Amino acid sequence: MTPIETQQIHARASDAAAGRGGVKIEARGVERVFESKNREVRALGPFDLDIADGEFVCLVGPSGCGKSTFLRMVAGLARPSAGTVRVSVRDTSRPPTAMVFQDYSIYPWRTVLANVRFGLEVQGVSKKEAERRALDSISRLGLAEFTKSYPHELSGGMRQRVSIARALAMEPEILLMDEPFAALDAQMRTILQEELLALWEADRRTVLFVTHSLEEAILLADRVVVMTARPGKLLDDKVIPFDRPRSVAIRQSPEFAALHEELWEHLRREVTP
Numbered sequence: 573m574t575p576i577e578t579q580q581i582h583a584r585a586s587d588a589a590a591g592r593g594g595v596k597i598e599a600r601g602v603e604r605v606f607e608s609k610n611r612e613v614r615a616l617g618p619f620d621l622d623i624a625d626g627e628f629v630c631l632v633g634p635s636g637c638g639k640s641t642f643l644r645m646v647a648g649l650a651r652p653s654a655g656t657v658r659v660s661v662r663d664t665s666r667p668p669t670a671m672v673f674q675d676y677s678i679y680p681w682r683t684v685l686a687n688v689r690f691g692l693e694v695q696g697v698s699k700k701e702a703e704r705r706a707l708d709s710i711s712r713l714g715l716a717e718f719t720k721s722y723p724h725e726l727s728g729g730m731r732q733r734v735s736i737a738r739a740l741a742m743e744p745e746i747l748l749m750d751e752p753f754a755a756l757d758a759q760m761r762t763i764l765q766e767e768l769l770a771l772w773e774a775d776r777r778t779v780l781f782v783t784h785s786l787e788e789a790i791l792l793a794d795r796v797v798v799m800t801a802r803p804g805k806l807l808d809d810k811v812i813p814f815d816r817p818r819s820v821a822i823r824q825s826p827e828f829a830a831l832h833e834e835l836w837e838h839l840r841r842e843v844t845p
């Protein structure tokens with residue numbers, strides 16, 4: 573296995589690069605090798621990527637190319653086997669990242685309010701402030717009537733709203749989303765995509781979003797980063813030219829179809845054996 577040369581660094585951003593528009597996430601020569609059943613699985617890299625502060629970037633690529641692994645590195649939950657992942661932080665009193673997963677990851681025994689408040693309590697935010705921020709976030713996600721409901725009383729779309737509310741309540745500088753809408757039906761997925769576009773428009777937080785759907789990536793992102801098959805490397809890095817604010821209606825435009833076709837041409841070669 574390649575020796576660990578470097579690890580995740582949460583740099584204090586006193587330099588200009590950390591200001592709005594500066595580099596927020598910087599990956600250089602990132603590799604990840606797993607030991608599995610006495611063999612090495614080369615999952616990722618070498619992979620380089622820069623994401624600017626306030627940018628919405630979607631990561632797409634074949635299954636197993638290391639997308640989730642990279643996201644976990646940005647979250648500080650995993651270390652690269654080689655290379656560096658650097659996250660610039662403006663305000664050390666806030667968590668640099670918060671994550672939303674496909675499977676909601678909310679506690680079935682806690683109410684909506686208690687689920688959203690949970691991360692804040694772990695952070696040591698006072699009870700009063702946690703309650704205020706949780707209620708505000710719940711309301712932004714349209715769940716104000718359901719603060720006392722339990723997850724089993726909610727639809728899949730509502731549970732995923734709870735996950736997003738919990739992440740936003742943390743007020744992270746970077747929102748990490750790992751296929752957050754993959755488990756939803758097509759209609760609910762469209763509704764949540766539209767809601768996410770509106771939420772992002774309100775605060776323009778840096779977002780790194782993993783998806784299998786090129787359509788979803790083009791709809792949401794400022795940039796779509798396409799990865800090769802495992803070990804994932806950078807295959808394409810495409811700026812999405814559609815104006816903001818956006819609505820799901822842009823999916824009907826010929827420009828959207830052309831972009832989809834172009835990116836699919838690249839991805840097709842990676843997913844077909």
Ligand SMILES: Nc1ncnc2c1ncn2[C@@H]1O[C@H](COP(=O)(O)OP(=O)(O)OP(=O)(O)O)[C@@H](O)[C@H]1O
Pocket residue numbers: 606607608613614615633634635636637638639640641642802
């Ligand atoms: N903890 C681990 N131990 C061993 N192998 C792992 C581990 N985590 C991930 N892998 C392997 O690393 C590779 C990349 O996994 P990862 O989950 O990052 O891919 P992905 O692109 O997110 O896949 P998908 O799109 O299917 O979710 C896969 O081959 C996976 O089996």
